[in-house]
Amino acid sequence: MRIILAGFGTVGQALAQVLHQDADRIVQAYGFRPQLTTIVDSQGSCSDDTGLNIPLALKTKKEYGTVAKYPRQGHRNSDGTHLISNSEAEVVVETTPTNFKDAEPGLSNIKAALANGKHVVTANKGPLALAMPALLELANHRNRLLRFSGTVGGGTPFLDFAAKCMPGERIVRIRGILNGTTNYILTRMENASLTFEKALAEAQKKGYAERDPTNDVEGFDTAAKIVIIANWVLKKQYSLRNLDITGITKVTPQKLKEAKASRAKVKLVGRIEESSVSVAPEQVPTVDPTCVPDTLNALTFSTEHAGDITLIGPGAGGERTASAIVRDLVSIRQEYAA
Amino acid sequence: MKFGGTSLANAARMKNAARIIQRYSPKNKVVVVASAIGNTTDQLTEIAELAKKGDLRRARKLLSKIQLSHRKIARIVAGRGETRELVAKIEQLNSELERTVEGIGHLRELTSRSRDYLLSFGESLSAPILAATLSAIGLRAQALTGAEAGIATDDNFGEAKPLIEISYHQVQQRLDPFLNRKMIPVVTGFIAATVDGSTTTLGRGGSDYTATLLAAALEADEIWIWTDVDGLMTADPRIVKNAAVLPNISFGEALELSYFGAKMMHPRALQPAGQKKIPVRIKNSSRPSKNGTLVSANESHNGGKVVKAVSIIRDVGIVTVSGSGMMGAPGVAAKVFQTLGSNNVNVMMISQGSSEATISCVVANRDVDRAVRALQLALMGQGYVDKITEEKDACIIAVVGSGMKGTPGVAARIFTAVARRKVNIRMVAQGSSEYNVSFVVSLKDGPEAVRAIHEEFNLGR
Ligand SMILES: NC(=O)c1ccc[n+]([C@@H]2O[C@H](COP(=O)([O-])OP(=O)(O)OC[C@H]3O[C@@H](n4cnc5c(N)ncnc54)[C@H](OP(=O)(O)O)[C@@H]3O)[C@@H](O)[C@H]2O)c1
Numbered sequence: 001m002r003i004i005l006a007g008f009g010t011v012g013q014a015l016a017q018v019l020h021q022d023a024d025r026i027v028q029a030y031g032f033r034p035q036l037t038t039i040v041d042s043q044g045s046c047s048d049d050t051g052l053n054i055p056l057a058l059k060t061k062k063e064y065g066t067v068a069k070y071p072r073q074g075h076r077n078s079d080g081t082h083l084i085s086n087s088e089a090e091v092v093v094e095t096t097p098t099n100f101k102d103a104e105p106g107l108s109n110i111k112a113a114l115a116n117g118k119h120v121v122t123a124n125k126g127p128l129a130l131a132m133p134a135l136l137e138l139a140n141h142r143n144r145l146l147r148f149s150g151t152v153g154g155g156t157p158f159l160d161f162a163a164k165c166m167p168g169e170r171i172v173r174i175r176g177i178l179n180g181t182t183n184y185i186l187t188r189m190e191n192a193s194l195t196f197e198k199a200l201a202e203a204q205k206k207g208y209a210e211r212d213p214t215n216d217v218e219g220f221d222t223a224a225k226i227v228i229i230a231n232w233v234l235k236k237q238y239s240l241r242n243l244d245i246t247g248i249t250k251v252t253p254q255k256l257k258e259a260k261a262s263r264a265k266v267k268l269v270g271r272i273e274e275s276s277v278s279v280a281p282e283q284v285p286t287v288d289p290t291c292v293p294d295t296l297n298a299l300t301f302s303t304e305h306a307g308d309i310t311l312i313g314p315g316a317g318g319e320r321t322a323s324a325i326v327r328d329l330v331s332i333r334q335e336y337a338a
Numbered sequence: 339m340k341f342g343g344t345s346l347a348n349a350a351r352m353k354n355a356a357r358i359i360q361r362y363s364p365k366n367k368v369v370v371v372a373s374a375i376g377n378t379t380d381q382l383t384e385i386a387e388l389a390k391k392g393d394l395r396r397a398r399k400l401l402s403k404i405q406l407s408h409r410k411i412a413r414i415v416a417g418r419g420e421t422r423e424l425v426a427k428i429e430q431l432n433s434e435l436e437r438t439v440e441g442i443g444h445l446r447e448l449t450s451r452s453r454d455y456l457l458s459f460g461e462s463l464s465a466p467i468l469a470a471t472l473s474a475i476g477l478r479a480q481a482l483t484g485a486e487a488g489i490a491t492d493d494n495f496g497e498a499k500p501l502i503e504i505s506y507h508q509v510q511q512r513l514d515p516f517l518n519r520k521m522i523p524v525v526t527g528f529i530a531a532t533v534d535g536s537t538t539t540l541g542r543g544g545s546d547y548t549a550t551l552l553a554a555a556l557e558a559d560e561i562w563i564w565t566d567v568d569g570l571m572t573a574d575p576r577i578v579k580n581a582a583v584l585p586n587i588s589f590g591e592a593l594e595l596s597y598f599g600a601k602m603m604h605p606r607a608l609q610p611a612g613q614k615k616i617p618v619r620i621k622n623s624s625r626p627s628k629n630g631t632l633v634s635a636n637e638s639h640n641g642g643k644v645v646k647a648v649s650i651i652r653d654v655g656i657v658t659v660s661g662s663g664m665m666g667a668p669g670v671a672a673k674v675f676q677t678l679g680s681n682n683v684n685v686m687m688i689s690q691g692s693s694e695a696t697i698s699c700v701v702a703n704r705d706v707d708r709a710v711r712a713l714q715l716a717l718m719g720q721g722y723v724d725k726i727t728e729e730k731d732a733c734i735i736a737v738v739g740s741g742m743k744g745t746p747g748v749a750a751r752i753f754t755a756v757a758r759r760k761v762n763i764r765m766v767a768q769g770s771s772e773y774n775v776s777f778v779v780s781l782k783d784g785p786e787a788v789r790a791i792h793e794e795f796n797l798g799r
Contacts, residue, residue, distance in 0.1 A: 115534055133507075134501075134504040134506070135504075136503070137503040138501065138504050141492060141504075141533070142533070237503070
């Protein structure tokens, strides 16, 4: 299996690392050898049809900041769609930065990949948040797979759990905490009586929040995950535009105190109901298993006959997301012998 | 707004269309869809056939006629500023068209792919001309192909199926920027492209389909179809003198009417509008102040009328399969439909005798012989079918109106009114929708039956 890796940051490098370390195990267990044949970052790319030397690519990235400096096969060309359209690789893994305005460059990369008959695994939520029904339709039309396990819950298989472990059961509601950054901030605000601003600053210092925290604290990241879950698990056709989104920037220590008085905590909850989807801070009773602390994620599926089922796990993270991507690569291999 | 071929047929009509757009554009965001000028598409179809036969002489002659008429219109409508650019664009398309025709002629082969490409020139030529006409009167317009506007289809050339979600997404992406800059996109109707860029045509539904797809993608408030009639009529005015324009009908009724032969949008084209509940207004470009017909999700009953329109499909025949052995023999009906289907015979109506000893199907006249032969081969000599009979030269009368559901006795009124005129009903459709009652009479009785019903339900002016 030949793979184009678009984006070589935290997730992209973690994936390269995992593919390199686990190569023998994957061959033994699943009978295929995933090879990175092209890597693209914001300044350039490197390609080798027989498979790039992964330690060398990682070393080059570390030393020079870009894979364009990869010996002999590095280029200044970082035009993802061009590289994808002119490659013979079977799979594109998309890990460029998330962007909820126009979803670029991820959206164009995924479209080019599917239009050229390549399978896609994306960790980037932007293209799905804005155009998931369109991309699934295109994949279906081209008879290719579009996989995105890494976009929700990092290594915790929220999506696969619902899709694979619950056939026949009717899911009536899904709600959960899907963003580790905001959950950490809310936990700190409560435990250490911090204001939102102070807790955010602390989260940034610890590396849990990005320098521009907008996508997390305004609820967009949670909303994107809710869109993906609703479309995939419940076969809806939503995009980010359909959601009511409220972030946590207006949550005050006062509100947390009020919640505490009624044995609850304020959490940023994403909700999928029969005919509405929303993201907003709400009180979650402390006895509710969905009420998890720190950077944990939790998702509760309310089913018609089996009751409420809650999945709890660590959320995003480079290595965890990489493991979800590998899971997707294996499933592509199993379905298509690619 | 979509303009049909007759509404763009010559320079004067083209300018008229531009004035209509001008009238509505300041207060609205308008997207325009252009059909091919006049009967260009038919001429291109003929050229394709001539070229395929290798008759390049006649193909070229017809081709130069098309080229000439487009040049002429372009020179008249374009303002001083645009003429050069427009003429250059048209000459470029003209020579591409020539190359395509020569190619087909030399290979004597017409694939559905190259046919779609050839047909696409009709709209590719008209859209820039209409855009230039708009520029000449001071509007900012941009001609786009259906593909440039974002419509993507599968590769079923000749009748390509739009990839709905990807098209909606791309149309928003491509057209919103024009609308936000107060520009009027003028999009070629009928033509689109596959995801890898091969030109396709939308087949049945054509430019109307383009208009409803764009409207659904942009969540438009209304779709206006400019054509050469005042709207949908209660009946064919050549049959019923006092036939009236229908002020409004529902999507359900419109579907029935289009199925039963009214001069109406194809069901395919209605679908995107119906799904998103976007009202469609059908208007006459020669008399733009008339209201036309509004097709909407609203099932109002014009002044309490349960029936809204009567239409007629001529040139049909009845094929009847009968045999006492059919009673209780499972699967005969299925076999009949399967046989007709695999022989490409479209069944328009069916009826089964209550004793289950007969099954009648209404098919197009031209399909009758083929249907009978196929059924004989498949069914005779197996013990349960004794007879397969045919009756050509009949017509279907369809009575449409959403008020019929829940109003008892409408069918009885229809059949009594028809019987009073001594018209013999040959067959009544079964399982027709709640919006229509349809039946078959002989061809010569058709007009009288239509008049009888039109009068009975007071549909006239
Ligand atoms: N980190 C996580 O835990 C996690 C979890 C789940 C999902 N995700 C998603 O996965 C994606 C990657 O996350 P990350 O943490 O790895 O981000 P990151 O560290 O910022 O890496 C982004 C990579 O994309 C490259 N890039 C930026 N613009 C590009 C362009 N125009 N063309 C080609 N490459 C371009 C960057 O190039 P340079 O290296 O040259 O800057 C960088 O290599 C994001 O969409 C994120 O939301 C992340």
